[in-house]
Amino acid sequence: MTVTQHPWWKDTTIYQIYPASFKDSNGDGVGDIPGIISQLDYIEDLGVGAIWVSPMYDSPQVDMGYDISDYESVYPPYGTVADMEKLIQDCHSRGIRVLLDLVVNHTSDQHKWFKESRSSKDHPKRDWYIWRPAKYDEQGNRHPPNNWRGNFGGSVWEWDDATQEYYLHLFCTEQPDLNWENAETRAAIYESAMEFWLRKGVDGFRVDTVNMYSKDPEYRDAPVIDVGEKWQFAASLYCNGPRMHEYLSEMNTVLEKYGAMTVGELPHTHDKGHVVRYVSAKAKQLSMTFMFDVVDVGFGADQKFDTTPRRWELPMLKHAIETTQDLIEGTDAWTTSFLENHDQARSISRFGSDKTPEGREKSGKMLSMLVASLSGTLFVYQGQEIGMTNVPESWPIEEYKDVDSNNYYNFVKAKTNADPAALARTKAAIQHLARDHARTPIQWDGSKNGGFSTNKPWMRVNDNYPEVNVRREAQDKNSILSFWKQMLRLRKEQSNTFVHGIFTVLDKENNSTFVFEKKGTNGKAIVALNFTETDQSLALPSDSTLKRLTGNYDDEVSGTLRPFEGRIYLTQ
Structure with missing residues (x-):
């Protein structure tokens, strides 16, 4: 009987680490790379085969590090390039592989490339970003080139007074989009963002917004869905553009030299045939992707927070899971299994019960059975394995730090003239679905700040840390943590069936x-x-x-x- 040899990334479980909230080693209230290194015994003991480290690059932190000002240096509160080299080395010595976040749809507006690009219309790097002239109406009023709405609300265009043109930013104003049409830009991205780290031994990348590099070449207006609004949902025009597959094939030739794998974040792409084009082994573009069907269950149709908590039925969740699982049947594609990441609220609060200790424990284990028995590569997010939950409803909106939550809350406030009912509904949706819930510090023990830091953390620790923490979970053979370890062992033993x-x-x-x-x-x-x-x-x-x-x-x-x-x- 022949044993099928699968690439390592199919059979392993990958553990995602959010550096700011994992472990603070020096008491400044911010998690850091030495903090990650200090907990490698814990990570190894879980039974995972790789870690994915969310952006640790130098950044002004407007969008928690997804606004990168230098791909080749580390955000100083997190540590240094030497710390990263030590992390890679220490992981490898334990047989744990290391993935980094590859954020190359945009940079920070503080990146030297953008500073040069915006310095004048004649600068050689002007074309490294996407610049367009204004449109003017009959009255001579200036307008952006089109009506696209950004992922964090508002227009995707920002006027630059100095050079009298607009630049495109699909996310924050401070995150200008790179121009992938320019071959020189692409070569610089591969060298600075990828090869710099691949040469240091990184095993692969989680690729941010992997289908947005190629946009509609004509930058047409998006169809008007929300009649009362100036800016319209435009994903069909900036995702999966005409040159997307060409760019990823080119990127893959760089990755292949190092035997590196990729997992791409693939939003707004629901057609199985189209997803397979990205992840078919023959296509040689991406190893696998994150499809969002499962974690988007319960979101508002047009705006994520335009909803009420738990607005979903179980058949919807089943259908979403079926969509991601069907990807591998009769194809040479691969899929992923996950319920949490840095952009999602906690799964127990969304799909289980966080109201009682018993409900949390039972539903946390039940959800681990679900996700660990699904096919594809399993991703576990920090804190998921100890059953961390959303922050309490009693927390005021001021405790929420994320640009996404704050922008939406302020948008509703302005639109409704601070109507108390509208704001209460918005706050309830944020308390259920905000990205902030994934970003509260890890609860290591029952001491002050949950053992995360000796000083006030950058973000408040969830109030339930005395009951929900690593130390308590590790001492209890019936805990969610113990159950997760068991599930990861069973998944390995029965990989033929589960994976x-x-x-x-x-x-x-x-x-x-x-x-x-x-x-x-x-x-x-x-x-x-x-x-x-x-x-x-x-x-x-x-x-x-x-x-x-x-x-x-x-x-x-x-x-x-x-x-x-x-x-x-x-x-x-």
Whole structure:
């Protein structure tokens, strides 16, 4: 019998680290790279095979490091390039690989390239960014080149008084978009943002906004969806542009020299055929992508926060998971499994229950069974493994730091003349879905600031740190952390079924339970999950060889799933 040799990145679990909030080693209130190094025993003990470090490059931190002012240096509060070299070396000595965040759709407006680009219309680097003249109406009033709305609200165009033109920024004003049409710009990106770190031994990249480098060449107006608004949702015009696949093939020739892998962030792309074009092994563009179908469940249709908490039904979640799982069936593509990252609220608060200790523990384990038994490469976000939750509803809006939350709140405030009902609805949506929830410091123990820092942290620690922390979880063999370790072991042992198996939903329309089958080449698993806080009836396929592999209750009640109960069965 031949054993299939898979690339390492298919069978490993990858742990995402958000440097500012992981561990502060020097008491300045900000997490840092020496702090990450100090916790490598903990990371190794989890059973993960790689870490992905969110942007640690030098940056003014307008968008938490996704506004990079120098790809070849480190944000000083996080440490130095030498610290990064030590992190890579120490990880490799433990058999842990290292991925960095590759942010190359835009830079900071403080990057020397942009400073040169905006210095004059004749500068050789003018064309390294996207500049356009103004449009004027009959009255002679100046307007941006089109009506596109940015990802953080407002127009994507910013007027530059000195050179009398607009520059494009799909995100913050301080994040001007690079012009990928310029071959010289692309060569500089590959050298400065990629090869500089690949030569230091980095094993790959998580690629930010990987489908935005090629835009609609004519920069046409977006269709008007929101009639009352000046700026319109325009993803169809700035995602998946005509030269996208050409750019990624070119980028891949650089990666191949080092045997590096990539996982691309692929928003607003739902067609299976199109996703496969990015991740087909033959295409040689990306190793895999993050599709957002699952984590976007419950978002507002046009604006993420234009919603109410838990506005979703379980069949919607099943369908979203099915979309990401179907990607590998009958193709040479690969997929990913994740419920959390630095841009998402905490999964227990969104899909489980954070109202009681029991609900948190049971639903945290249930969600780990879900995500660890899905096909593709599994990504776990810091704090997910100890069952961290969203911040409490009692926190005022002033505690929220993220540009996305604040911009939307201020947008509603201005639009409604600070109407209390509108602001209360917005605050409820932010408390449910904000990126801030993923960014509160890791709760290491029950001491002040959750053991994250000896001084006041850059962001307040979640109030539940005395009960929810690494030390408590590590001492309890029945904790969420212990369960996660068990799930990661089982995933390795049964990789044929869990990592590479074919996924089929067995109770598609059921609004309370989620039962699915995973079929490997040498057996199958049945996963049964109760997404409610009440007992639910369970009918399993009549298969006499069903053997319970694991569950989040000690015993089993035949025909019933208890609140947030999860069970996994194997058939031989």
